[in-house]
Amino acid sequence: MDVVNRFNMMPFEPKRPYQEIGLVLRNQLIEGLYKVGDRLPPERDIAEQLDVSRTVVREAIIMLELENLVEVKKGSGVYVLNVPTNSASRENIISDDAGPFEMLQARQLLESNIAEFAATQVTPGDILRMRSALELERKELAEGTVDCHGDEQFHLYIAEATQNSVLVDMLKHSWDRREKSPMWKKLHSHISGTAYREEWLEDHAKILSALQRKDPISAKNAMWQHLENVKQRLIELSDIDDPNFDGYLFSSNPVVLLGNASK
Structure with missing residues (x-):
C-alpha cells in the first residue's frame, strides 16, 4: 500500500509533513514490522523509501520520541521502546507542533x-x-x-x-x-x-x-x-544513526563512479 493510501485510512489527518511520515512509521509498529528493541532503518533509508527529505524523517522520529514509542541512542540509532495499541487519533498524537x-x-x-x-x-x-x-x-x-x-x-x-x-x-x-x-x-x-x-x-x-x-x-x-x-x-x-553505516549521502561512492566514467 502506498503512502497516500495509508494517510487516507488514518482517523487522524496529518497537518504537517513530519506527521505524515510519523504516522506511517507508527502504523508499521502497529502492524508488527518492528518489535520492541528493534532498531529502525537509518534515516537515509527511510527518506529514500518514503521519498522525503531527511529533515522530515528527523522530525518524524522526534514525534515518535515525544510519544515514548522510540528511544534515540546517539551514534547507534533509533530503537523501538513501545508499540502503540491503537490507530492514530488526535488524542494519542502528542505533538501537533511545527517541526x-x-x-x-x-x-x-x-x-x-x-x-x-x-x-x-x-x-x-x-x-x-x-x-x-x-x-x-x-x-x-x-x-x-x-x-x-x-x-x-x-x-x-x-x-x-x-x-x-x-x-x-x-x-x-x-x-x-x-x-x-x-x-x-x-x-x-x-x-x-x-x-x-x-x-x-x-x-x-x-x-x-x-x-x-x-x-x-x-x-x-x-x-x-x-x-x-x-x-x-x-x-x-543531532545525527542519530550508527556512524559505521556506509552511505549517508550516496548509494555508492561518487569518486569511484567518476573515475570509471573517465576511463
Missing part, C-alpha cells in the same frame, strides 16, 4: 527579507545595538553559558532596524514559538557542546558588515546563508 526544520525554513524566508530591507533603513544607532549584541554573544561563549540572549538580540535589532513594527512582531512570534516548542527542545536534547555557536557568531559578523555597508543584496544573502548553516549544523550535530 524544528520547518521553523528554520520559515525563518530563512522571513529574516533574509528583513535583513534586505533593514539594510536600506538602518541607522548608526541600530548598528551600535547590533555590535552590543555581538559582544554579548562573545561573552556568553567565553563563559560557556547555555544562554543565547546575544543571538536573539542580534536578530531582533535587525528587525527593529526596518522601522516596521509588524515585521518586529513577526520575528518575536517566531522566536517565542521556537522557545515553547517541544519538538525544538527534543531536537536540542541530542546536541552537546556549544562550539558550533562560534560559527554562527562569524555569520552574524558578516551580516553586520553588509548592514554597515547598507548593501541589501549582501545582507539578504548573508542572512539566508547563516540560517542555512544553522539548519545543516543542527542536522549534523
